[in-house]
Amino acid sequence: MNKKFSTLLAGVALLGAMSANAGNPVTSLQKTGNGLYQLKAADGVLAMTPEGALKLEATTESANLASTLWCVEVTEEGYGKAPIFDFTNKATGQRLDIQYAGTLLEGLAEKTPSYTDVETANDSTRVGGEISGWAYLNQYTSIPAAEQAGKTLYSYFKADSVIGLVADGTNIQVKKLGAADAYKDAATGTELTRFILQEADMIRLQAPEINTILGLQAADKGVALTFTPDEQGEKVAVANPFNGKNAGKFLAEAISGDNDYVFVLTADSSYLRVDTAIVNESGERFRAFKWSDLSYAKRQASTAATKPTSAADSISRVADLSDQYKFAFSYYPSKDSLVIQVKSAMDYDPKTATNGSDWVADAAATVLPTAAGVKGENNFVTVQDLIKDKVRIVTIYDKKETDISLGYKGCEAVYNGRTSVEDGLYFIMNQKGQYLASPIHVNGGEATWVTVKADEQLTAHMPAYQWVVLKKNTADKVKAYSPVTITNREFATELSATAQLMLNEGAKYMYTTAATGINIEATDSLIFVQVKDAEGVKGNAALIAEAYQDSLLGYKNIPDAKFLLDEYTFKYLHPYATGENSKYLAKGAGKDSLLNVLNGKDAFRLIEDEIADYGYTVTADVAKRVGIKQLRRTEYAISLKDTYMDEAKENKYAMSAYADPIDYFFLKENNHYEGECYYAIVKANSDAISNVKAGVTDDILDATVKVQPLGETRTSAFAINPDKTPLYRRFNNANLGEADGRDTLRFYENVRHEYLMDENNKEGGLTDEFVNYVGMWTADKATGLAFQIDTTWVVRGRGYIKPQYLISVAHNDFAGIEGTPCTEDGPHITPDGQITDDPMACKHAHPAIPGFERAKYMVSFQDSVAVYGQDKPYADVAGGYTRVGFVEGIRVADTLWILPAQYRSVANDKVNFATLQAYNDSVVAKGLPAIKNLLTEDVHKNYVWSFRYVHPEKANNVTEEGPENSFLFESNIWPNSATTVNESIAPTEKAAWLKIQNGCVVLTDDKSTFANAKTGGDGALVFNVENKENDQLATDNETITTSEVTVIAGNGNVQVVGAEGKKVVITNILGQTVANTVITSDNATIAAPQGVVVVAVEGEEAVKAIVK
Structure with a gap:
């Protein structure tokens, strides 16, 4: 090397050609602006996951380095107190702080390590709370060697109590200690974990x-x-x-x-x-x-x-x-x-x-x-x-x-992309508009991105497409970027993850670290939309209420499935079978038991098995934070007559009379088309979905329904609707001029066309001196054929399914009397001697008397048979059938008082209901039939009647009276009477129907079934009605009272009582006068021909009578 370069940077402190300080304890700190350090425990260095969970990393690598680095800030307390340390994680930008309020720490015993909440048991303690500022080193500008060896970390939550960090393998727990105990333990780390503040190793x-x-x-x-x-x-x-x-x-x-x-x-x-x-x-x-x-x-x-x-x-x-x-x-x-x-x-x-x-x-x-x-x-x-x-x-x-x-230093507030969403119920979509969901063919096995066509599916009805999202940290300082738990609403156990949502500055889509529990990749672009704010849902109050508050969301759950005919049609969803060309689930023709969607249309019964919770467990806290209810679903067996939908050969579904055990199905919503929900038929297995579903095979011409693997991508769906065929006749068919309320009708049986009437066949031995019976004969044998019907239970309870009516004759209704006050000057005295200023409360006042209906009511004598035995006069013969007759009674609102014999002569304005109540209490105490009877509730009664259709499938579209809307009179049965609503509505047994026995109108016995009765078996009577204008009510032919005058038909004569001085005209049915006289006594007998006559007493309404 050229020597002139050798001293280029002499005196500059350079790193890299050595491992100086790497992994060594920190020897001094400043208040701020320190380097990035690690907190080292025996089993690793303290790290923070993107979701805020504290961990110990045994090995520091390039990928996890940032999560192990901490900025240190020191706050001097002064007055000789130890400094306070705050630690901020470089990777997350989040402080080392712990939530205390609302966590398991609130009730935690001292020296007991714990996580802050149950959810974090496998995810360590998470940061994000009100407790921060840690006791750690006693000095910081020059850290003593003893403290360089490590000390515990703890923070005060009240003056004399702290929480500290404890290692639990690679997780971190929290432990409560007294402040004095924590101070003594700081250097030894017996109760809490010691951490060494060190410089990070080279990476x-x-x-x-x-x-x-x-x-x-x-x-x-x-x-x-x-x-x-x-x-x-x-x-x-x-x-x-x-x-x-x-x-x-x-x-x-x-x-x-x-x-x-x-x-x-x-x-x-x-x-x-x-x-x-x-x-x-x-x-x-x-x-x-x-x-x-x-x-x-x-x-x-x-x-x-x-x-x-x-x-x-x-x-x-x-x-x-x-x-x-x-x-x-x-x-x-x-x-x-x-x-x-x-x-x-x-x-x-x-x-x-x-x-x-x-x-x-x-x-x-x-x-x-x-x-x-x-x-x-x-x-x-x-x-x-x-x-x-x-x-x-x-x-x-x-x-x-x-x-x-590298420029990686300090923990200044730098936007790192972390974000969060509010607690709520969400759709999660990607940039393609696909929904994160677990559709039927996946069934919770995974979450996948699904393309949804808005005109074919309504995701607001589909919990498998919805996610409950909750913040992990709710403290004010950290909730804006809190990690969230994301849990599928239907498959909560299978599909749940905790994730830190990220959003780049100015970006539209969020992303997250890979959430493997719900198959979200780090590369996925995400949109979280609250269900209530989603397109097609926002502003639709009814749909929002269904999505959040309908506990039966996602599956077909049919209230009262057993009652409204119990029969439903299954319309198949197919692009080439809509409108008038719709195809329906049906059994093959004749002996072919296989199900298909070709040409037929059957109505099936849905037999409820049990209802059970499913999906996300909604606690009180979740209900408050998200506003949803616990979901429930019902299993159904699908029945046609006496057969059940069952697996047959070649993996096909058929209707079998030998299904054992019976298969049950969930009806799970999969589509929504033109305002109708369409449901997949998926087999149930112990409250869970099994591995098969019903699927239509479009690849062969017979369109049979197969047992398909649940994992088959294509799912067949059906609109399941009531057959809309009523079980009982309700007299409100506008096509027949009917309306709810009172009406006057004639009842005739449709074989011999004989009419119900007041029984008057003395010669046949069908009458009784003390009991008035209902009879049946030809029209010319009665003075009147009409009965007044009135609704008692139609729009309440399940009256819309099984309407109940009172049937009556001989009305003597009372309009009531207005009360009149005392006319004397006050003060007034009440009946019990108290002084009052109210003239109406005075003993001299006349209280108002309310109005009521008074008539003879058609009843079953089953209650009398139960007391007096199956014999005359309440049965046709000893051990025979219960008869049907008339009793005088008073109806007040929902109560029918049956008047005892000694009370029938009391005038309307003298009726005292307190006296009637006392009488009722006395007879009930003796085990005798009550005279006070309630007209409410859905169960059978002996004094009201329902009209059971013989052909319900034909009755809905009737435009004229005939066989299509014929019916049976249905009533209570003795001794095996129905005691529940289910037994009382559309019973196959435990009911009675009118029949003829020994010439008497009676009720079938407890051996009869509806299937037998509706075909006329056991003598049961099938009825229709006539409605004639100004028709004459059927009357008791023995005694007819008009005001104070009584007309009694006898053998060859008519007896008139109480008409002295009045003119009496008697005519036959042809209008010919047979008698015209002035009565000169209070009890006159006038000769008259046999048959029906009309008796007109001066000043009174004319009445009909039958002369023997």
Whole structure:
């Protein structure tokens, strides 16, 4: 070497040719502006993950170096107190602070190590909280040797109590201690972990860390290093290639199989090498640098027999010079000092050095520095003077005579891209608009990017496309860039991850460190959109409510599936089968039991199995933070008559009467088309989805439904809708002139066309002296055929499924009487002797009497049979069938009072409901039938009636009365009466229907079934109705009361009571007068012909009577 260069940088403190201070304890600190240090425990150095988790790294490498480096700030307390230390992680920019409030630490016992919350048990304690400022060293400007050996870290959460850091393998826990105990333990580390503040070991930087400057920038921004001193004066052909001022910023490229060296290149694919030429012609010669164009175009222009496939391939073909393209970057983080060496720099022959030829292998091989203490030797990138104080170049030399800085120092507030999102329910999309989801064919096995067509799917209904996102750190100081937990709403156990979201300045899309638990790559561009703010959802209050508050979201859950006919159609979703051309799930014709979607359309019953929670577990905290409910889903068996959907041969689905066990299915929403939800039929297995689903095969002409693997990408879907066929007749068909409320109808059975009426067949022995029965005969045998019907339970409960009606005759309704106050001057006295100013409360006042309906009501005598036995008068014969009859009663709102015999003569304005209540209490206490009966609830009753359709599938579109809307009278059964709503609505048994037995209208017994009754089996009667204007109500033919006058039909005569002095005219049904007389007594008997006659008493309404 030319001696004039040997003292170029004499006195400048240079690093790199030695391992000075690497890994050694720090001996002094300033308050701020210190270097980057490590906190070393026995099992590794303290590091922080991008998500804020504290870890111990046993080995420091290029990839994790930044996370192990800490800035140290010191705050003097004064008054002889120890200083306070704060540590900021260089990689994350986040302080070492711990959240106490709202964590497990609040209830933690002393000397018990713990994580701050349950979630972090596998992820160590996370930073981000209100506790910071750590007790550590007693001195800092000159750290005593004893303290250089390490001390514990603890911080006060109240005056006499601290929390400190404890190593748990490679994780970090927190322990509570009394302040005095922590102070005593600081040097020994018995309770807490001791940490040594040390300078970081030298690290060989890899290409990713060089390009990002250890995470400070994006990898494509380029790197410019700082040389002290740098080149000076006139520049050589290839000036300093590393400072970014000549060829621009450089990039590093990894070399396959080599962890020490990298290629150095520019953005235009020019690769740096040490040249074979020299810079100067006199004195000691120095090597120059050269850029080689190794771009794709240049490689394609190669004349070699085989064109280079890459820049590395091109370099490998340069004989003897390939190592001159390879540079090692050895970094001393605590000093921000970089040592760059080339792997090889061939020396020259001095005799011919002017032309750059005759190079020989350098005997002085490159020796790289190591963390173990090996000194770096030879082939350094450095500076040298060519003309003292005038010309200085960057070259390769065996001695390093410049400091090179990466610019990685301090922990100043530099935007590092960390960001966060608010707690909420999200869609996660990428820049292509795809949704991160786990669709049916994946079923929680992974998350994948799915293209969604807005007119075919409604992701607001699909929990597998939704993510619950929660901040890990909620303290004010750190929540803006808190890591988040991202959990799939349906597959919470399978798909969950914690990630630090990142957002470059001015960028639209976020990104994150690879979240392997949910298959998000570091290269994915992300958009987080709250479901309530998403396109198509925002502003739609109903849809938002469904997405957040519908606990049955995602699956078909049918309220009252057992009641509304229990039958549903399955419309198949297919682009060539829409509108009038829609195809439906159906069983094959005749004996073909296979299911298809070809030409048929069957209505299936859905048999509920059980409902169970699924998906994300919504705690009270989550409900408050996100506003969602716990999801639930129901399994169903799919039934057609007495068969069930079951797996058959050749992996096809069929309807089988021999399914054992019965298969159950989830109906999972997969599509949404033209306002309808479409569901996949996926087999259930113990509250979980099994590995198969029902799929339509479009590849063969019979369109059969197959047992497909769940993993099949294509999923068949069906719109599942009620068959809309009512089970019971509700008299509100506008086509028939019907409306809810009171109406007057005739009921006729549709075989002999005989009518329900008041039973008057004495000769047949069908009547009773004390009990009025319902009878059936031809029209000419009754004085009136109409019955008044009135709704009692139609729009409440499940009355819309099973309407209930009162049926009555002989109305004597009471309009009520207004109350009148006392007319005397006050003060007034109440009935109990108290003085009052209210004249209405006075004992002389007449309280108002409310109105009510009073009539004879058609009832089943089942309750009487239950008390008095299955015999006359409440059964047709001993051990026979229960009869149906009329009882006098009063209806007040939802209560029907059945009047006892001694109370039937009481005038309306004398009715006392307190007396009736007392009577009711007395008979109930004796085990006798109650007279007070509630008209509410869905269960069967003995005093209301429902009208069960015989052909429900035909009844919905009826435009005229006929067989299509015929019905059975349905009532309670004894002794096996229905006790639940399920048993009472559309029962196959545990119900009774009107029938004829021994000429009497009775109820079928407990052996009857609906299937038998609706076909007329067991004598059951099938009815229709007539509605005639101004029709005459059916009456009790024995005694007809008109006001104070009573008309009694007898054998060949009519007895008129209470009409003395009044004119009486009797006519037959032809209008001919058969009697016209003035009654001269209070009880007159007038001869009349047999048959129906009309009796008109002066001043009273005419009534019909049947003369025997």
